[in-house]
Amino acid sequence: VALLALETATSLADAAALGAIAERADFRFETGAAGNRLWLNSKDVTEAIRSPEVTHATSIVSTHAIVRTHLVERQREQGVAGGVVMEGRDIGTVVFPDADLKIFLEASPEVRGQRRLKDQEAAEGTSAETVLQQISERDWRDQTREVSPLLPASDAVRIDTTRLTAAEVTERILDIAKARSRGAGMENSRGNR
Template identity: 50%
Template sequence: MAEGMKRRPVVAIDGPAGAGKSTLAAHLARTFGFVNLETGAMYRALALKAIESDLDFDEEGPLLALVGDTRIGLEPQRDGNRVMLDGMDVSRRIRDTDVTQAASRISVHPHLRAWMVDLQRAMGSQGGVVMEGRDIGTAVFPDAEVKIFLDADPAVRGNRRYRQATPSPTITEEAILKELKERDQRDRNRAESPLRPAEDAVILDSTALTLDEVLAKAEEIVRTHLPG
């Protein structure tokens, strides 16, 4: 970057499951020509490898041993990231329920999170990226120029997840809401990097907003931090 030029900002989007972080991050990346780095996909990719390796999600030691020969890559696409695990495209598989639940469990381990944070910081070191997760603005990029905490009432988030789920007689809105609340409890109360807004984050509550309203408000926030 030439001397005197202001770099494009890092946009950190945090919030609970089902708040719409992925949708917002993808939209902002397309709108401003930023790279969309979906950090949650990194945890899901490692969780998938843990599943395939038959590891206990609650034991950090074996998981740490696993990362030594694990390669996780995100390849931004117009319609979302292509997620690569050891050279294989796992973009679809990591969205399955078993992988999502496993990712929530492995993400509580402090040394594993530190390894992930190093990767995430390297990806966003030059700016011009949108990163979404649960501790981007508080732990991964505490100096990010733009911090948005996207939230919504649990019942609203559960309904959104239910409508997005593949139709199945075994999947009910009540079950999804129960799992979401349990995940909220884990994320907000874990010892390492608990889910919470950064002190300088803009709180964007989408409970009573349409998608277009959420996107417009977020765009306005980002525009105030673009280089002149």
């Protein structure tokens, strides 16, 4: 929605216009050899949504209840059959509060800034200080917004990734999921006796 708002010069303060964009937007996720891809109105926007401009706009757009309502509905449609992994700042508290497993990833703002710079391949003119300031501002906005604030779910497994590689984080999450799955399997087998 933020990307479309920027592309159409829609005011980020215009909740009604942003809600209309959210309602009309055609989102599609694809998984393949190239990884997960996000398509928006028949256009691959996987990289575009990670740009600094879109990231900043997303935090503002997500404060509008009408936008969150439309997006939560879309996200729930994606997960209705189960077997999905989703990321987002309110996935475990608002979108799927009854999810089988919720992971809340944390890292120091400095490390998140370094990772963001690396992801953006050091966008020209972007300094570590600027990225750190943007992250801090977004965190504050998202934690204090009235609609779907950034909070860990009370039953989420929290993982501090500050000193972990992506591979180590993935391994921890898989270990937790496997342990949880074994536990659920044992509970189901006990219930069937």
